[in-house]
Amino acid sequence: MSNYDNIKDEMILAASRAYTRGIQTGSGGNFSARVPGKDLMIVKSSGGSFMDANRDNLIVTDFDGTVVEGTGKPTREALLHGYIYKIAPTVGGVMHCHAPWSIGWAYTRKPLDGVTLHTQLKFGCPIHVLDVKTPMVEQKDFPLVKSLFDETPGLPAFLLVDHGIVAVGDTVINAEHNAELVEETAMVAFLKAIAASKLFD
Numbered sequence: 105m106s107n108y109d110n111i112k113d114e115m116i117l118a119a120s121r122a123y124t125r126g127i128q129t130g131s132g133g134n135f136s137a138r139v140p141g142k143d144l145m146i147v148k149s150s151g152g153s154f155m156d157a158n159r160d161n162l163i164v165t166d167f168d169g170t171v172v173e174g175t176g177k178p179t180r181e182a183l184l185h186g187y188i189y190k191i192a193p194t195v196g197g198v199m200h201c202h203a204p205w206s207i208g209w210a211y212t213r214k215p216l217d218g219v220t221l222h223t224q225l226k227f228g229c230p231i232h233v234l235d236v237k238t239p240m241v242e243q244k245d246f247p248l249v250k251s252l253f254d255e256t257p258g259l260p261a262f263l264l265v266d267h268g269i270v271a272v273g274d275t276v277i278n279a280e281h282n283a284e285l286v287e288e289t290a291m292v293a294f295l296k297a298i299a300a301s302k303l304f305d
């Protein structure tokens with residue numbers, strides 16, 4: 105067992121939960137975990153499904169996505185993951201997935217705010233939407249990400265228009281839990297909008 109196997113096993117569990125829960129299908133999305141005490145992270149390799157993640161295809165890189173250990177190509181969004189680890193020292197895991205209710209909500213460009221009592225208790229802050237036009241967050245848009253973390257220390261997640269959720273946590277497991285809660289909250293937001301309409305009058 106290498107030093108990283110415990111972290112990799114947590115990543116595999118988080119990925120499996122996300123896939124089973126249906127917040128990521130097919131081969132999209134990506135996730136990572138910080139290597140404690142080092143400027144390194146472990147990231148999903150490009151391509152495969154969340155269910156394909158195993159100890160051999162999770163790659164150790166620096167925060168710029170340069171491979172330090174492992175074979176294969178790191179996820180295309182490794183730079184975003186590394187950037188988050190650089191600016192948010194308490195973040196230990198990142199879960200990015202293309203969850204349908206969240207993508208639907210992000211189309212409104214409105215923050216998910218105060219939707220359920222549980223979310224208010226758990227997050228205590230709105231989940232904001234970043235309107236970036238590219239299929240991955242590019243370096244030119246990183247200041248938008250930084251401003252979210254500056255405004256809300258302990259930020260649990262943000263949404264990307266036409267794209268999905270970026271959730272963070274002190275561990276990759278908790279990042280995945282936050283992603284699940286964001287998706288559930290987006291679904292409830294739609295249900296409340298329907299309930300508040302004249303549909304049932």
Ligand SMILES: [Zn+2]
Nearest residue numbers: 133200267268
């Ligand atoms: Zn994506």
